[in-house]
Amino acid sequence: MGTNYLLLTSLSQWGLFLGIGLICYAGIEKKFNxxxxxxxxxxxxxxxxxxxxxxxxxxxxxxxGDQLPKEARTVSYFVTLSGVGLFALAGLIMHLLxxxxxxxxxxxxxxxxxxxxxxxxxxxxxxx
Numbered sequence: 331m332g333t334n335y336l337l338l339t340s341l342s343q344w345g346l347f348l349g350i351g352l353i354c355y356a357g358i359e360k361k362f363n364x365x366x367x368x369x370x371x372x373x374x375x376x377x378x379x380x381x382x383x384x385x386x387x388x389x390x391x392x393x394x395g396d397q398l399p400k401e402a403r404t405v406s407y408f409v410t411l412s413g414v415g416l417f418a419l420a421g422l423i424m425h426l427l428x429x430x431x432x433x434x435x436x437x438x439x440x441x442x443x444x445x446x447x448x449x450x451x452x453x454x455x456x457x458x
Contacts, residue, residue, distance in 0.1 A: 339450050345375045346447045369418040376415020379408040400456045407449055
């Protein structure tokens with residue numbers, strides 16, 4: 331699982347970085363096309379995470395004791411990553427409907443993505 335593990339987590343980490351950067355830049359410069367691009371990156375990441383989970387790309391071995399193996403933590407990360415698409419989809423719908431709460435949902439989306447970014451960073455440190 332070594333190369334596959336690092337490839338899957340690295341791709342998702344770069345996607346998180348890209349989405350966070352696009353949304354932050356769009357918020358500062360008021361470029362709404364980039365905001366929608368950032369939200370689309372998060373929706374694509376969510377679909378990527380669902381594909382990983384449904385195709386059983388990461389196999390969790392049986393474990394005993396109180397220490398979770400890295401595979402179980404990685405599956406937990408991808409389950410959480412699949413939820414980021416819901417925030418992004420809500421933000422995209424709010425943007426298209428021009429509601430006043432779109433700033434709040436995008437701020438929550440960025441905070442959620444930052445938490446995931448550091449979660450995957452810690453997972454990659456465990457792997458090496």
